[in-house]
Amino acid sequence: MVKMNRILFIDFCNYEDYQIGGHLSFARHLTHSFGNQVSLIGITTNKIDPLGKWFKKEIDGIEYEYFAMARYNKKRTKHFIPDRISCLVLLRHFKKRIINMDFQNVFVQRPEALIAIKDFGFINICYRFPGTENPMKTSKYWLGKYVASYFDTLLFSSLKDVKLVLASADENAIGSMILRSKGKITRQTIIKFPTRFNTEIYKPIDKKIARESLEIPASGIIVITVGRLSWLKGWKLMIDSFILFEKKVPGSVFYFIGDGEDFEKINNYLELKNLKEKVFLVGKKSPSEVSLFLNASDLFIMGSYKEGWSTSLIEAVACGVPACITNFSSASEIIQEGVNGYIEKNWDPVEFANLMQKALALQIKDVNTSQYSISQMKTDILKDWILY
Numbered sequence: 001m002v003k004m005n006r007i008l009f010i011d012f013c014n015y016e017d018y019q020i021g022g023h024l025s026f027a028r029h030l031t032h033s034f035g036n037q038v039s040l041i042g043i044t045t046n047k048i049d050p051l052g053k054w055f056k057k058e059i060d061g062i063e064y065e066y067f068a069m070a071r072y073n074k075k076r077t078k079h080f081i082p083d084r085i086s087c088l089v090l091l092r093h094f095k096k097r098i099i100n101m102d103f104q105n106v107f108v109q110r111p112e113a114l115i116a117i118k119d120f121g122f123i124n125i126c127y128r129f130p131g132t133e134n135p136m137k138t139s140k141y142w143l144g145k146y147v148a149s150y151f152d153t154l155l156f157s158s159l160k161d162v163k164l165v166l167a168s169a170d171e172n173a174i175g176s177m178i179l180r181s182k183g184k185i186t187r188q189t190i191i192k193f194p195t196r197f198n199t200e201i202y203k204p205i206d207k208k209i210a211r212e213s214l215e216i217p218a219s220g221i222i223v224i225t226v227g228r229l230s231w232l233k234g235w236k237l238m239i240d241s242f243i244l245f246e247k248k249v250p251g252s253v254f255y256f257i258g259d260g261e262d263f264e265k266i267n268n269y270l271e272l273k274n275l276k277e278k279v280f281l282v283g284k285k286s287p288s289e290v291s292l293f294l295n296a297s298d299l300f301i302m303g304s305y306k307e308g309w310s311t312s313l314i315e316a317v318a319c320g321v322p323a324c325i326t327n328f329s330s331a332s333e334i335i336q337e338g339v340n341g342y343i344e345k346n347w348d349p350v351e352f353a354n355l356m357q358k359a360l361a362l363q364i365k366d367v368n369t370s371q372y373s374i375s376q377m378k379t380d381i382l383k384d385w386i387l388y
Contacts, residue, residue, distance in 0.1 A: 005387050007038045008103040008122075010113045012087040014045050015059050018074050019083070020259055020284055021228050022130050022195065025311045026109060026168075029196050031059065033378040038107070039065035041091075041098065045074050052094060054101065065101075069094060078261045082139070084112040091116035104388035111135065111155045118158045126385045127159065128166040128193065131308030131329065132177035156184035164385045166193035168309035173329035191384050194330070195309045196374040197318055201287045202294070204320040204367060210295035221252040221360065224297040224321075226290055226312040227304075229260030229281070234303025234326060237347055239269060239279060241303070244353035246278060249360070254279040257293055294319040299360050300341075303352070304328045317341075318369045322362040324355045340364055 013024045015031055031038060040057075049057065049068050057066035069090040072079075079086070091098070091113060099120050108114045109128040117125075136148035159165065159181075167174050167190050174192065178185055211218055223242060227233050235256070246252045256266070256279070263281065270279050285293065294300065300316035300323045307313075307328035316323055317334060323341035325331055335341040340362065342355040370376075 005037075005105070006103065007034060007105045007107055007387070008041065008101075009038045009107045010041045010091070010110075010117065011108075012069075012083055012110060012113070013042050014072075015040055015042055015064075016045075017284070017286075018043075018045050018072065022308060022311055023109060026128070026130065026195055029198070029374045029377055030107065031062070031064070032198070033374055033381075036062050036064055039067075039101070039103070041067045041069065043070045043072050044068040045072055047071075052097065054097075067094070067098065082143075084110075084135070084139075088112040088116045095120060105385075111151070111158075114158045114162070115154045118161065122161075124386075124388050125162045126164040126166065126381070127162045128168065129177070129308070130168055130195075131306065132167060132169045132173040133306050134180070152180060156181045159185055165190045166381075167191070168193055168195050169329045170309075170331075170333050173308075193380070194333075194372055195311045195314065196372050196377045197311060197315045197369070198287065199318070199370075199373045199375065201291050202315040202318040203291075204318075205291075205295045207296060210292045213292050214289075214296055216296055221249050221299070222297040223252060223254040223299045223301060223356070224257065224293055224316075225255075225301050225303075226257040226294070226316070227302070228258055229256065229262045229266055231262060232305055233260075234305055234347070235262060235266050236269065237303035237326070237349060237352065238301055239266075239273070239275070240349040241301070241352040241356060242279065243273065243275070244349060245356045248353070248357055252278070255293060255297070256281045257283075257285055257290055259284045290315070291319060294321050297321055299324065299356060301352075301356060302326060302328075303347070305347070307331075310334070314369060314372050318367060318372075320364045320367045322359040322364055324352065324359040326352075338362075 011027050013019055013027055015027050051068050054065055054067050056063050105124045106122045107126045109130055114127055134148050134152055136151045242254045270276050294316050300321040302325040304326055309330040313334055317340055326347055327343050327345040331343050335343055342359050344352045344355050
């Protein structure tokens with residue numbers, strides 16, 4: 001059965017709420033943009049979904065052709081077998097069942113998935129780099145750094161059969177990746193493609209209304225961050241900076257929105273610093289709830305060491321929240337210093353706290369992030385990717 005002018009999207013999420021992070025956000029934006037023009041390969045967290053076979057699955061009111069490679073428990077964010085290995089092995093295992101559907105157009109955003117489908121015979125692959133760093137170097141598994149070089153070799157050799165390469169990163173990050181590829185890719189072969197956000201959800205609303213909806217006190221300064229609870233996101237830097245900030249702005253509170261493998265480490269650190277009544281880990285929230293938290297806040301912060309094109313930062317800016325962030329990829333293209341935030345370039349808590357205070361004083365009047373809206377996502381992809 002030939003699926004003409006249709007797209008197969010391969011990922012390792014459930015396309016709803018697991019696993020949380022940038023991959024999932026982009027996957028949801030892509031399905032929102034293309035509707036049931038895409039068929040999906042992923043995982044499931046539903047006890048009744050079949051495994052290893054195509055079936056019809058409804059997500060957000062749209063019915064998709066779906067292939068679940070594995071069943072995961074939402075409560076677990078780290079597994080004995082790393083997700084990258086599981087994704088690669090399972091795609092290889094189900095190769096015959098996948099290629100029997102005879103898809104021509106395939107969209108991939110995970111390097112391990114691209115490596116796995118290298119010999120599947122797909123003739124029109126679009127690959128998106130969510131970030132340009134080697135993910136093995138920042139893996140939450142100890143083995144990652146030892147296979148980083150080999151992983152790069154496999155990834156860049158797999159790109160030779162890709163028709164279109166998108167990169168959600170700034171020019172400096174793209175340039176570094178090109179050097180790392182040792183001639184396998186060139187700047188002419190890459191389209192810079194920022195991540196997108198849903199303008200129907202992330203937009204400014206009255207702070208008083210947002211706080212009332214969340215049952216948060218109307219007074220007091222609220223600092224917020226959104227993202228995975230991981231050392232890579234700089235949680236210790238943000239907490240240490242908040243401690244200094246709160247001394248200058250007494251009564252401030254700090255909300256962490258998200259989940260991740262470092263939940264207990266952060267919790268223990270908060271107890272050690274006696275911050276349990278000032279810093280709150282509120283867990284994973286729906287997009288509409290995240291928007292409420294952003295609009296209820298006075299300041300958004302990120303302490304990441306590595307990012308691609310940060311969706312969380314775009315969403316905060318779209319809600320009109322001033323930001324104080326570290327100097328990761330895309331930071332200087334999203335933040336205009338002194339206008340909508342500040343960028344701390346040395347990962348220093350004292351400097352970061354000082355810039356937090358400066359950002360807090362900013363008055364943001366006009367929010368224009370239309371170039372990052374998902375309403376243009378389908379058009380922007382198909383401008384460079386010709387479907388069969």
